[in-house]
Amino acid sequence: xxxxxxxxxxxxxxxxxxxxxxxxxxxxxxxxxxxxxxxxxxxxxxxxxxxxxxxxxxxxxxxxxxxxxxxxxxxxxxxxxxxxxxxxxxxxxxxxxxxxxxxxxxxxxxxxxxxxxxxxxxxxxxxxxxxxxxxxxxxxxxxxxxxxxxxxxxxxxxxxxxxxxxxxxxxxxxxxxxxxxxxxxxxxxxxxxxxxxxxxxxxxxxxxxxxxxxxxxxxxxxxxxxxxxxxxxxxx
Amino acid sequence: xxxxxxxxxxxxxxxxxxxxxxxxxxxxxxxxxxxxxxxxxxxxxxxxxxxxxxxxxxxxxxxxxxxxxxxxxxxx
Numbered sequence: 029x030x031x032x033x034x035x036x037x038x039x040x041x042x043x044x045x046x047x048x049x050x051x052x053x054x055x056x057x058x059x060x061x062x063x064x065x066x067x068x069x070x071x072x073x074x075x076x077x078x079x080x081x082x083x084x085x086x087x088x089x090x091x092x093x094x095x096x097x098x099x100x101x102x103x104x105x106x107x108x109x110x111x112x113x114x115x116x117x118x119x120x121x122x123x124x125x126x127x128x129x130x131x132x133x134x135x136x137x138x139x140x141x142x143x144x145x146x147x148x149x150x151x152x153x154x155x156x157x158x159x160x161x162x163x164x165x166x167x168x169x170x171x172x173x174x175x176x177x178x179x180x181x182x183x184x185x186x187x188x189x190x191x192x193x194x195x196x197x198x199x200x201x202x203x204x205x206x207x208x209x210x211x212x213x214x215x216x217x218x219x220x221x222x223x224x225x226x227x228x229x230x231x232x233x234x235x236x237x238x239x240x241x242x243x244x245x246x247x248x249x250x251x252x253x254x255x256x257x258x259x260x261x262x263x264x
Numbered sequence: 265x266x267x268x269x270x271x272x273x274x275x276x277x278x279x280x281x282x283x284x285x286x287x288x289x290x291x292x293x294x295x296x297x298x299x300x301x302x303x304x305x306x307x308x309x310x311x312x313x314x315x316x317x318x319x320x321x322x323x324x325x326x327x328x329x330x331x332x333x334x335x336x337x338x339x340x
Contacts, residue, residue, distance in 0.1 A: 095278050101279065
């Protein structure tokens with residue numbers, strides 16, 4: 029498995045370069061020193077004096093720091109090393125000038141906060157306003173069933189009729205129900221809004237389009253006027 | 265070996281050796297030179313030998329192709 033062999037070698041060197049930096053660096057120094065020695069011996073065996081050979085070998089290898097730097101550049105995981113150096117440099121620069129650091133952090137914080145706040149406002153007011161007139165006067169009325177610990181349940185049709193006739197607190201009252209329905213008897217059920225009031229029906233439909241169209245693949249949005257009659261079982 | 269046609273300077277040699285070692289094509293071990301100094305020796309691994317074979321074959325193909333492509337120029 030040549031692939032895994034290669035991965036193993038890379039991984040081994042990655043870990044070594046990361047965790048045993050000093051060791052790896054020392055080995056590199058030793059390796060280059062050894063190379064200079066071999067070069068020198070070769071020149072001595074060709075008839076140079078030891079001092080001349082040492083000088084010639086030094087000249088041939090050039091600046092040791094350059095060679096080391098080239099080797100460091102090809103090590104696996106250099107990017108991590110570079111990142112570490114960048115982070116360290118950044119932190120040091122910030123510590124050295126705490127005033128600047130504070131102002132920078134505050135500026136970023138206030139900037140991000142303000143942008144988020146303004147965007148949320150614009151998003152809800154301009155981009156996605158509720159599809160109703162005077163939405164601040166809008167409210168939802170639920171039935172409660174405390175005995176079963178159900179603080180919010182849908183209104184029973186007959187209760188709705190009672191509310192509509194007897195409750196004075198609201199300018200108007202409408203009921204709706206959303207759901208999948210198969211209206212043609214064939215094909216895929218569609219997301220449908222039935223409502224007792226045509227303005228509510230249209231509003232609910234466009235509201236549902238906002239929130240549901242993306243989440244229900246293949247769903248077609250429909251709205252249908254349902255007269256209050258089918259909602260209310262005929263009182264026998 | 266190349267009769268001086270290639271001069272590899274240390275700034276290229278050492279990075280190349282380290283790269284080959286990290287790819288698993290070379291292994292290294294520490295030994296002693298004739299004057300008894302610590303020296304690092306590199307040796308080809310099995311994977312390295314396999315890679316050398318592949319690269320050699322590839323180089324053979326390329327050099328033959330280039331030689332063929334240049335032949336018409338020689339005649340003119």
